[in-house]
Amino acid sequence: MEMTLLKVHGSMNTFYMFEGEEHEDYAQLAIQLSSIDQDIDGILVILPSTIAHAKMRVFNTDGSEASMCGNGLRCVARFVCERDGVTEAVIETMKASLHVKKEETLNDKIETYAVEISPISFALNSLPMSYLSNSEWLHKPLPFISEEIPFSAVSVPNPHLIGIVPAALQKDTSHQQKWAHYFNEENNYFSDGVNVSYVTPIENGIFVRTYERGVGFTNACGTAMTASALISCLAGLVPYGDVTVYNPGGMVKCAVSKTEDTIRLQLTGNATYLSVVKFNWSSSGENSCILSTEPLDEQTDYKEFIEQVTTLSSQFV
Template sequence: MEFSLYKVHGSMNTFYMLDGAERNDYEELTLKLASLDPQTDGLLVVLPSETANAKMRVINRDGSEASMCGNGLRCVARYVCERDGLEEGVIETMKASLHVKKEQTEQDGIAMYAVEISPVSFQLADLPMAYNGESEWLLKPLPFVSEEISYTAVAVPNPHLIGIVPAEYQTDPTHQQKWAEYFNGPNEYFSDGVNVSYVTKVEDGIFVKTFERGVGFTNACGTAMTASALVSCLAGLAPYGDVNVYNPGGMVKCSVAKEGDSFSLRLTGNATYLSTHRFEWQEDDAKSGFLSSEPLQEQALYEKFIERTSSVTEQFVK
């Protein structure tokens, strides 16, 4: 079987994307793509939906399925809006149907999309996380991990553990990697694993580095950046409203609004097409592979955009 694929990214969180039908072997396809391309974080599948403009499935590079991906959703939003001639729409995901909207193009000519991030829960059962019989964990150290790092557990709906750290934890990721790998292996706290992000205040926002469940350290994780903006507002690192969130892949804006005890979250950033591909998928895995590839020109525009963020990111990304 032959597939037409786009290679896309949001904040350098890079995926292959295909417009397809529901199948039970997308996990195997993703593993094959990951074996051929170490730079991909997984596969985005655009499917028909009975209730929305389209449905999105997200397969991580290790073959596991994520309930949501904010960076991937921006890319799917662009594809569906351009395919169907829309300015905005609704994309069905595993846990919720989310509003997406085309935004004004960046001055460098970059396609920008805003996507809703929802639902939001601080209940440990929704991650799930188990620790000392607690129901929530907000802005407190986990003593067995570190006495100086305040952690918050939140599902958006992907599970996240957000730590607020001084800059030295960003330049040396040893601590973050140790505990992220532990929490994503056999452990008594996170039965399904968790995305672990470390957050540091910078002059006009926050910097976030994420160890993503099923992926490892990633250039950016959309739900992690949005969850980190939410936690930063709760902690007083940033005011409610639009938060500049820097990451190893660039910068996005996360909007955090508090309405009583509930929150509304929105993620705005690039949706960039890198290349198009024809891929042959055969039962004999050894015979599967790319038939052709055509690079596009959008990455050069994105690189101009992220030059403006380099003064922030370079102090943390070596």
């Protein structure tokens, strides 16, 4: 079956994106595409919805399905808004229907979208995480890892374990690699695995590096950046409001607001189209191949933008 795919990225979190039908085996397609193109972090499938403008499903490179993807949602938001001729829409995801909208471009050239990140839970059983008899874990060391690193657990709705670390642990990723790999194999703490982010405060914001469940180290993870901004606000590292979040793939803005018991999160950043790809898909994978690739020119503008904004984070990447 011949398919037309868009290769896209949000903060260099890269995917193939396309409109599809619910019945197809997209887990197998994700595995096939990632074996052919190792630059991608998964696929974004845009489906019809009875309750929203569209439905998004996200499949990682190992075929597992993610409940949400903030960077991917921005790309889906752009596609749906342009397709339907609107500037705001609602996208159905696994756990919630989320509001998305077109924003002013980051530098007069880069397509920019803001997306709601929800639901939010600090309950360990929402990740799930099991550690002694605790029901929450916020800004406290996990002694079996380190007495020096405060960790927090939160689902948004993807599960995240977030550590606040010194710059040395950003430059040398072996510590993060060791524990993230451990937590995403059979272990006593995270039965379904977990996204592990290390966060370091820097001038005017935070730097976040994420080991993504089902993927490994990634240029950026939208829900991880948003969860990291939230934890940084709760810990008093940055003020509530718009938090600038740098990552190996670029920069985003995460809006964090808290009133009494209500927390609202919004992620704003690029939604960049890289190329239009013709792909032949066979269920067996025997004849699956890329037939043609038509590059687009949007990445040039994104690279110029990143060169301007990543001076502060260049020490880590």
